[in-house]
Amino acid sequence: MKQIPSFLGLMAILAVCIAQTSCQSKEEIFRQQYVVEGMMQYEKHCENCHQKDGSGLKDLYPPLAKTDLWKRLNANQIACIIKNGQKEAILVNQKPYQNYMPGNAKLEALDVAEIITYLRDKWGNDPRIFPLDSARLALKNCP
Amino acid sequence: MLLAACQEKKTLPILGNKETIIKQGKADTLYQQIPAFQFLNQDSSWVSDRDYAGKIYVADFFFTSCPTICPKMKTQMLRLYERYANENQLALLSFSIDPDFDQPHVLKAYADRLHIKSPKWNLVTGAKAKIYELGQKSFMVTAQEDKNEAGGFVHSGAFILVDKQKHVRGIYDGTKEQEVNHLIEDIELLLKEK
Numbered sequence: 001m002k003q004i005p006s007f008l009g010l011m012a013i014l015a016v017c018i019a020q021t022s023c024q025s026k027e028e029i030f031r032q033q034y035v036v037e038g039m040m041q042y043e044k045h046c047e048n049c050h051q052k053d054g055s056g057l058k059d060l061y062p063p064l065a066k067t068d069l070w071k072r073l074n075a076n077q078i079a080c081i082i083k084n085g086q087k088e089a090i091l092v093n094q095k096p097y098q099n100y101m102p103g104n105a106k107l108e109a110l111d112v113a114e115i116i117t118y119l120r121d122k123w124g125n126d127p128r129i130f131p132l133d134s135a136r137l138a139l140k141n142c143p
Numbered sequence: 144m145l146l147a148a149c150q151e152k153k154t155l156p157i158l159g160n161k162e163t164i165i166k167q168g169k170a171d172t173l174y175q176q177i178p179a180f181q182f183l184n185q186d187s188s189w190v191s192d193r194d195y196a197g198k199i200y201v202a203d204f205f206f207t208s209c210p211t212i213c214p215k216m217k218t219q220m221l222r223l224y225e226r227y228a229n230e231n232q233l234a235l236l237s238f239s240i241d242p243d244f245d246q247p248h249v250l251k252a253y254a255d256r257l258h259i260k261s262p263k264w265n266l267v268t269g270a271k272a273k274i275y276e277l278g279q280k281s282f283m284v285t286a287q288e289d290k291n292e293a294g295g296f297v298h299s300g301a302f303i304l305v306d307k308q309k310h311v312r313g314i315y316d317g318t319k320e321q322e323v324n325h326l327i328e329d330i331e332l333l334l335k336e337k
Contacts, residue, residue: 048318049214057218059256099256102210 031117031129038118041111045104054123060099062092065123075130076138078119079112083139109135154336155304155312155329159283176309177281182238182267182274185250190236190265192309199333200234201326202303203317204278204286206241207253212300215318217257220302222323223330224264232307232334235264238278240286240298242268283314302326306333 024032043052046064050056054065069078069092085103089096107115113135120126159175181191201223205213220235227233239245245253250266268274278286278298286298302317304326313329316322 048212049210051218057214058221058258060217060253061214100208 027129031121031127034114034117034129035121038114038116039122041107041115042118045107046115049101059095059097062090062095062097064119067092067123070120070124070126075116075120075134076141078116079130079135079138080142082112082115083107084142109139112139153332155306155332158311158314159281174310175281177305177311178277180273180277182269183247184261184265184267185247185254186261187247188261190262190267194262194265195234195236195305195309197307198234199232199307199330200236200305201330202236202238202282202305203301204238204240204274204282204284204298206239207245207249208241212318216300216302219317219320219323220264221257221259223327224259226327227330228263230334233330234262237264237266238274238286239266239268240271240274240278242271242274281311283311304329304333306336 049061050064051061054063056063073081081101082104085101087098087100089098091097110132113130113132116130116135117128120128120130157174161175162173164171164173177192179192181189184190201220203216203220205216207213220237223233224235239250245266245268247268250268254260254264254266275286278284282301282303284299284301284303300316300318302315302323303311304313304315306312312333313326315326
């Protein structure tokens with residue numbers, strides 16, 4: 001299941017590279033692959049609540065796009081929210097939310113790394129990869 | 144011929160069991176109807192089938208702590224809520240399939256966070272067996288407990304369109320925007336029926 005999309009993703013990126021002749025660095029291709037994979041994980045596990053465009057749903061589910069999330073939390077903390085869920089009251093863009101986000105016990109460190117790389121790329125204005133090792137470490141140290 | 148066929152108005156089928164009876168020497172078809180029901184809504188008020196007499200409504204089955212398809216369904220239901228805010232002939236009705244947890248005050252908090260109001264959109268709770276029976280027999284959807292499912296229940300993401308005579312006229316996948324577009328077209332047709 002998992003291999004096919006990643007292969008397709010890689011092919012798509014390769015195609016773009018070849019078309020541009022000057023190819024991106026190896027690291028950038030690797031990051032792009034994380035972004036593509038992360039997007040698919042997001043659609044599967046997050047989009048139903050936070051919406052495709054990250055706008056959230058009224059006062060029920062907070063937005064992930066255009067928020068102060070990245071100022072309040074670092075990637076390690078976000079990794080733990082993804083894995084373990086959350087139910088404390090939080091303030092997002094000064095607006096209070098208190099609702100239950102279920103954890104995603106089945107997600108592996110790699111999935112979490114890809115999702116965070118996607119979130120950073122899409123809404124965090126942050127084109128850095130969140131590497132697998134960092135995700136592993138973060139998840140090991142969750143409160 | 145062709146033109147006439149094109150201009151013929153589309154009507155929606157009536158779904159469910161039907162029964163042919165002989166009335167005063169003439170055959171007549173009786174269609175399945177939504178039976179009487181009574182449940183508590185998010186304002187702890189009674190809501191019954193009588194509140195929907197002469198109304199078109201869209202029903203669904205959900206629970207507030209549902210992690211999977213309900214948020215998608217609620218996103219789509221909200222589209223209907225906003226689109227038909229001023230259309231008094233149309234109402235929305237969501238049955239909780241986790242009524243033990245979804246007490247009226249839980250439904251109230253949920254409704255407030257969604258910015259929705261009764262009676263336009265009633266979220267209702269009551270005896271679990273009654274809700275499941277109504278879902279399965281009358282609204283023709285799956286709704287039951289299942290410890291193996293995320294959240295503990297299996298249920299379909301169906302939206303059920305009911306006409307003013309309590310007949311089910313369509314069942315749509317409420318998790319898909321496209322399907323709900325189709326539902327909207329069908330609501331428009333029903334609004335034109337007398």
